[in-house]
Amino acid sequence: MEARNYPMNSPEQILKQYWNYDSFRPIQKEAILSVINGNDTLLLLPTGGGKSICFQVPVLMLEGVCIVVTPLIALMKDQVEQLKRRHIPAAAIHSGMNKHEIDIALDNCIHGSTRFLYVSPERLRTDLMKERAKQMKICLLAIDEAHCISAWGYDFRPSYLQIAEFRALLPEVPVMALTATATEEVRADIIDKLQMKTVRVYKQSFARDNLSYSAFVEENKAQKLLQILKRVPGTSIVYVKTRKRTKEIADWLNKQGISAENYHGGLSHKERNDRQSAWIGNKVRVVVATNAFGMGIDKPDVRSVVHFDLPENLEAYYQEAGRAGRDGHKAYAVALFVPLDLEELLDAVERKYPPFELLKRVYQALANYYKVPVGSGELSIHDFDLQHFCGTFGLPVSETHYSLKLLEEEGFLQLSESFFEPSKLMFLVDNRQLYDFQIRYPGLDSFIKVILRLYGGESFSEYVRINETEVGQHFYAPVQEVLNKLRFLQERDIIDYEPKRDKPQLTFLTPRFDAPTLPLQVVEIKKKRARDRKKAQAVIEYASSDNRCRTLMLLEYFNEFDASECGICDNCLKKKKERELATAALAKEISIDLKENGPHHPKQLRERFDHLPEKHFLRAVKLLLENEQIEYNEQGKLIWNKK
Structure with a gap:
């Protein structure tokens, strides 16, 4: 164009x-x-x-x-x-x-x-x-x-x-x-x-030059986590799978002298906001969280992200681990696991796909719970309490959770974690009509003036956020009286008032179906289960590999095949250490040979060690020269340095 x-x-x-x-x-x-x-x-x-x-x-x-x-x-x-x-x-x-x-x-x-x-x-x-x-x-x-x-x-x-x-x-x-x-x-x-x-x-390449990836098999993951946090200063995110575990690990870290807060979607808006702000402001060093944490948060100086529990796929791992080191300085992404965790990844895939009959039973229960007739309810929104819902219909909590997630993936409904929506209002009448109302109800005149003084004329053209406590303080009245007056004004169509909300929300995305004929895409669901198993297997291979560069493994997963080894992941560092030990051992052999058999031309010396790759030989000779353990004589031969 x-x-x-x-x-x-x-x-x-x-x-x-x-x-x-x-x-x-x-x-x-x-x-x-x-x-x-x-x-x-x-x-x-x-x-x-x-x-x-x-x-x-x-x-x-x-x-x-x-x-x-x-x-x-x-x-x-x-x-x-x-x-x-x-x-x-x-x-x-x-x-x-x-x-x-x-x-x-x-x-x-x-x-x-x-x-x-x-x-x-x-x-x-x-x-x-x-x-x-x-x-x-x-x-x-x-x-x-x-x-x-x-x-x-x-x-x-x-x-x-x-x-x-x-x-x-x-x-x-x-x-x-x-x-x-x-x-x-x-x-x-x-x-x-x-x-x-x-x-x-x-x-842009998925490579992160400053981010060191590691994966450790650890029977005592908590102690390893503590060791990492002691060795790597700065703020950290620790990812776990369950809300309960966020609190357990945060409490344990605090007892070890490391300031930590837990975070998950079930906390109130104020709790989530306060904890997030404390961490961003470096008042708390570690946040222990489910995957509900991190999206949209731009904190550049996170020095470590530790996965205490393995994620379901490498896409999620890359995204969560990538929250470390956004400032370009050295940072660490560490995955901790025990062998049983690898089996659990595949078991979790099976749990994500409950029997189709249970899906239909849960869908029918939702329709009954909210009294939604067949053919209606599209885009209707409801407060949702999983425990109360399951208790009402005698449904198993865990299986119901996965059923709801699958119904969401199938496009029938949408679940949101609890999110905070402040109270808000808007005047539905113009200035003249409001003035007439104030004359008819003089007892509300001062209350309406407080609202207008606090939130201004914008409230006639759009919804404004209000704080009932703040209104009460200016009106010299308890919050309950403020609520009563707001509802009174709403009942008479003077204002539209929406109280604050801080609960999980469930939205029906389609008109309600008859549960027995719910149009589930059975073939596609089975294909997706197979794909999820394949993704879980990729996580298992990534975590259990003890010799491949982890950055290369991630890049190849995202179809990048032209990169070099990172040199800073745990496997690269291990190979580097092994190489250094092997070079030192070979250098010792060469040094002894020169000491016992006299000077040799480099070519002659190479022939004596021709059973080894040339690059290993050259590396050892270079090490000896740098350490001045051998040197060249006037004839250009290598000799042992007696000094």
């Missing part, structure tokens, strides 16, 4: 203005110019490589709004907040919002100044989104975590397959797909499923 005209500045000027960086990292600018020139673009950058800038900078050089598709609410909200802090108008539409809020967000993309709209892939197939998109001036469709579109990937989501249908509404709008982890099969799948045309692929 021909280069587009864009309204302002160069990529470097945009980068300096909004991010205060002077230059781009490798391949960032090339990807940015590809978008500017209207090309579909596939970008593969390792974790922490600066993917977001690659679609944010070109959008700020173009006119219109960028629709960003991302699967995680927490990541969505974090990106929007970051953009707003840089004074870039951005919004998100997610399951924590009501219809009125969604309406306003979409209107602002059509008529307002919003530059970035973050949505989940499920949102794209709604009639509302499709109709409003036709009215927007869209300059780019950015697909984050693009590997989710491929069944060959490690985090496949059927909802991503619907992006191509939405894209058909925007035939002239370029697409940028971004991911940190994608094999050759996944890359080809992304291009195919997104129907990418004139596609430009930009890929």
Whole structure:
């Protein structure tokens, strides 16, 4: 395509203005110019490589709004907040919002100044989104975590397959797909499923020169963890599989004198936020977490990431381990395991795929739990408590958990860990109508004035976040009285008030099916189980290898075959040590030979050791010369140095 005209500045000027960086990292600018020139673009950058800038900078050089598709609410909200802090108008539409809020967000993309709209892939197939998109001036469709579109990937989501249908509404709008982890099969799948045309692929090597990978068989993993943390100063992430274990290990580390906090999706928003902030601010050295931790967190000085439990696949391992050493300084990624852990990886794959009858039973129980009739309930959102749900229907907790995950993968529902959505309100009447209401209800006049004084006139045009405790302090009333007054105003359609939420959410993504005829893709599920077994086997091979360079193993997994050994992983260091010992032993033999048999020309000496590879011989001679144990005489022969 021909280069587009864009309204302002160069990529470097945009980068300096909004991010205060002077230059781009490798391949960032090339990807940015590809978008500017209207090309579909596939970008593969390792974790922490600066993917977001690659679609944010070109959008700020173009006119219109960028629709960003991302699967995680927490990541969505974090990106929007970051953009707003840089004074870039951005919004998100997610399951924590009501219809009125969604309406306003979409209107602002059509008529307002919003530059970035973050949505989940499920949102794209709604009639509302499709109709409003036709009215927007869209300059780019950015697909984050693009590997989710491929069944060959490690985090496949059927909802991503619907992006191509939405894209058909925007035939002239370029697409940028971004991911940190994608094999050759996944890359080809992304291009195919997104129907990418004139596609430009930009890929940075998955090699991390500063990151030392290790894997240790350890019967006492806790003691090995302690040893690592004592040897490697600085902040650390320790990944484990269960919420219970996060607390057990964090408590144990604190008893050993190492400050630690645990983190998982079941904590309240305040707990998660406080613990994350303490760790980022270096008030706590170690965070012990499930894989719920790390996405969207940019802490460059993490010195070690330790996997106390092995992950399910190398994609997840690479992404999590890659959170170490983003500042370019030496860092360590360590996996700890016992032989039983390797067997457990394959057993875990089987547990992930419960019997189809149980899937249907769980789906039916959900429909009963929320009283959702057949054919209705699409995109309805509900608070979800797994323990209460299982107790109500006599379902086994672990098997139900995996059943829900599989139903999610099949595209029937979406589960989110508990996330915090602050209280918010918006006035549904104009100034004149509100004034009339205050005259009719003088007892509420001062309360309404407090709301307006605290949250301003914006509350007439959009939802504003409120804090009931803060309102109470200014109104000199307990929180319960504030809540009563807010509900009173809501009942009379003066405001729309949404209390805060901090619970896991379950969303029905489709109209409810009749459970016995639930359209499960049985053949595809069986294929995915086979792929998951293959991925688990790759983790087993990676962990149990004691002679191959670990960086090379990871690179080959991601189809990079032209790299050299890293020299800093545990296996490379072990080989280096073995080589040094062998060289020292050979050097001793050569030294004794020269001492006992007199001077030799280098060629003659080589012949005496022709049973050994030449490079080993030369290495030993070089060592002896450097240590001045042998030297050349005037005839050019090697002699033993008596000194």
